[in-house]
Amino acid sequence: MGFKAWLVELSMQKPKQVFIGILLLVVLAAIQIPSIKVDTDPENMLPHDQADRVFHDEMKKQFSLYDMIVIGVVNTEHPEGVYNPKTLADLHQLSEAIQVMDGVIRQDLMALNTVDNISQSTEQPGTIRFEWMMKSAPETQVQAAQIKAAVERLPLLHNTLVSGDGQAAGIYVPIVAKAESYRLSNEIQQVIDQLKQNSPDSGNEFYMAGLPVAEDTFGVEMFIQMAISAPLAGLMIFVLMWVFFRSMLLITAPMLVAMGAVIITMGLLIGQGYTVHIMSSMIPIFLMPIAVVDSVHILSEFSDRYKPGEDPKQALKEVVGHLFTPMLYTSITSAVGFASLAFTPIPPVQIFGLHVAFGILLAFALTIVLVPAYIVSLSEKRLSALKDHSLETNDDGKLGRLLAGIGRFSVAKSKGLVVLFIVVSAISVYGVTTIQINDNPVRWFKEDHRLRVADKVMNTHFSGTYDAFLVLEQTQQEALKSDLKLTLEKLAPGNQQLVELWTTHQDLPLNEMLQKLAFALDDLAYDDADQEQLWLGMLDEVERAQSDSKYFLSPEGLSYLNGLEQYLNGSDLVGKSNSLVTLLKTVYRELQGGDAAQYRLPVTSDAAAQTILSFQSSHRPDDLWHMVTPDYRSTALWLQLKSGDNQDMSRVIALVDQYVQDNPLPEGVELNWAGLTYINVVWQEQMVSGMLNSLISAFFMVLLMMLILFRSIKIGLLAMLPLSVTILFIYGLIGFVGKDYDMPIAVLSALTLGLSVDFAIHFLERCRAIYRKTGSWPATVEEVYQGPARAISRNAVVVAVGFTPLLFAPLVPYITVGFFLAMIMAVSAVVTVVLLPAVINGISNKQALFSVNNDQKEKENA
Incomplete structure (x- = not known):
């Protein structure tokens, strides 16, 4: 049988x-x-050990980057758009409510009431003043106009936090995990519904966008x-x-x-x-x-x-x-x-x-x-x-x-x-x-879905709600270590203390190694009076190496970064890019008197470092570390894209590849991509x-x-x-x-x-x-x-x-x-x-x- x-x-x-x-x-x-x-989560379409995903996750940790829900308030009825007391009051109230919600990274939330107005100090020329852009909601149209003037002077905020046409303002809500976005979007919607109920004739329309909320x-x-x-x-x-x-x-x-x-x-x-x-x-x-x-x-x-x-x-x-x-x-x-x-x-x-x-x-x-x-x-x-x-x-x-x-x-x-x-x-x-390969999680919804509508409206007004990050890294740590070792050995050939000191610290990351060497040499100069000058000379070389290692404070590194950013901003494919050079040029302009002609990069590494030091007195000093690592060897350009389609992201990648082909990366510098829009591609x-x-x-x-x-x-x-x-x-x-x-x-x-x-x-x-x-x-x-x-x-x-x-x-x-x-x-x-x-x-x-x-x-x- x-x-x-x-x-x-x-x-x-x-x-x-x-x-x-x-x-x-x-x-x-x-x-x-x-x-x-x-x-x-579409990220999990890739294995956890896939190279691009590993790099993306590392960059999120390295630059403290979080998935974001983007909320927009649009007012097309008021002559001044969102720059009117009622709209700004609603925006302020909404932002305050969101900050106390579980799952929100409060210190990184971006809204008009949580960012700084950077201006020249009237009391001490040559210094700058940081004050809240909108500490409290304006009560008069004159106060609202002052906020408008301040925003339009700040390239970091213009067309990112408030649209260029003045009809839309945004709140960027960083969240602890993408899986929290649906719950948070519902909580935020409840606040919005209450605002609309309280002011039905305000002319304000609220929208929510962003890949995390769409995917969840x-x-x-x-x-x-x-x-x-x-x-x-x-x-x-x-x-x-x-x-x-x-x-x-x-x-x-x-x-x-x-x-x-x-x-x-x-x-x-x-x-x-x-x-x-x-x-x-x-x-x-x-x-x-x-x-x-x-x-x-x-x-x-x-x-x-x-x-x-x-x-x-x-x-x-x-x-x-x-x-x-x-x-x-x-x-x-x-x-x-x-x-x-x-x-x-x-x-x-x-x-x-x-x-x-x-x-x-x-x-x-x-x-x-x-x-x-x-x-x-x-x-x-x-x-x-x-x-x-x-x-x-x-x-x-x-x-x-x-x-x-x-x-x-x-x-x-x-x-x-x-x-x-x-x-x-x-x-x-x-x-x-003729088939075209393309996808976009937002397009998984019908055209009349609230998220699809929000995506269209907000990307019409703003530079873009889709994020991609272009990461540049200076990777020649071993070469810098080798050069420093040769320099120190020339100062003290065969010195046993130097040999022991170098052997102890040589396997550490460059920045940490230089710090520990500097402390050790300073201690030796204090303890060994007979060879004080030798140790101080070595300390000078280590400090020089520390300065040289901060590549993205050097004129060469900043110049390349600036050229790349200007190139991207001149393309129709990129809504806007923000980076360390944008921050440096803004702060440097105010340090030099506030004239538009001074909106430029510092000419030396020391001037760049001094500009950074000035920014550190702001209310949000940690914003710097979203753009550059503390050792200044890695930097990230935040690209805002109006489309999350894979084809458009691929065109941006090709655009950058063409720039790098025409303008080769400086020696020892590597370029890589991160961000959800890139991972989808x-x-x-x-x-x-x-x-x-x-x-x-x-x-x-x-x-x-x-x-x-x-x-x-x-x-x-x-x-x-x-x-x-x-x-x-x-x-x-x-x-x-x-x-x-x-x-x-x-x-x-x-x-x-x-x-x-x-x-x-x-x-x-x-x-x-x-x-x-x-x-x-x-x-x-x-x-x-x-x-x-x-x-x-x-x-x-x-x-x-x-x-x-x-x-x-x-x-x-x-x-x-x-x-x-x-x-x-x-x-x-x-x-x-x-x-x-x-x-x-x-x-x-x-x-x-x-x-x-x-x-x-x-x-x-x-």
């Missing part, structure tokens, strides 16, 4: 044990679900959507099967298989400790339609073969024996399509692909075990009722007549159809070449290349399986035809309609691969079996367009309709997946029932194609 026969026999002999066993598995999986952990909000709405879409998908399948079969008996078994597959798969994922990410949240709605297909095949054929009064077990053995191999291979090919996602370098996509693959194979196993157990547990009366809902005998219905007509048309016009599909494929290839590029590799590898794996299944190169290639045409058509359509190649589109490659070949397997397997029986191609076409073609069509509709609830989702990725999945099912079904017979009709030796000889034909007929 073969394995499949043993499995079916077991399920038929012990149906109760089968039900109990599956129920226990479902319960065990279900109790894992309450421990679900959610992760919607998407996570919350995603799970709300899945909680709605998954049950709706089940309901849609239930209703559709009722329309098709008009029998609760035919509906119950597939629905049990689908629910069992979904619950066990999700329970496995959660029980293993994996977080549910954007992709894995879609597992239920992917599995639900796919899981019912094999059950429908078995029940349909069983209802056709079974005759009331006969032993149902015998009919089941025949049905399962006939369908087991094509169902196994369709399940394996679908699973391979999803499992191919394991070849991508994106961990959440790997987890998604492998678990959907597991769910598909699980659905097959449940179908083979649960459906026979379900059937034999039915009473004879209920079994007889199945005959009234046979799918195979109703050839006079609209679908039967339509399919019969398609079969005759496909054969009669085979040459024209082949040419037509070749032309469509060629046009699709062109469409594929990195994972998107890795996903695209990974998806392409997985698609190619899975394509050849499926081809190999087709050759093994049919034991024929020709039929194996024929089975790949619907898959190939569907892939080309779907991605060509994506190119022609201008849909960006983003995360959900990338995942569709696995779906196309897995689902498109299923129909071809069933179609060709039945064609081969029928031709071997009849020996006639016209008779084969006539018979195959009765039961098999109708089953394929109905299964295509069931799967496609199962995804339709996604079309009504408020989140764009779900709409995209729902629409294109329906297209995949429609195209693959049409190609299968229209193109395959047309191609086969053009093959002259059909007996060789289907491997038929007279002896075999007589044996099969007998």
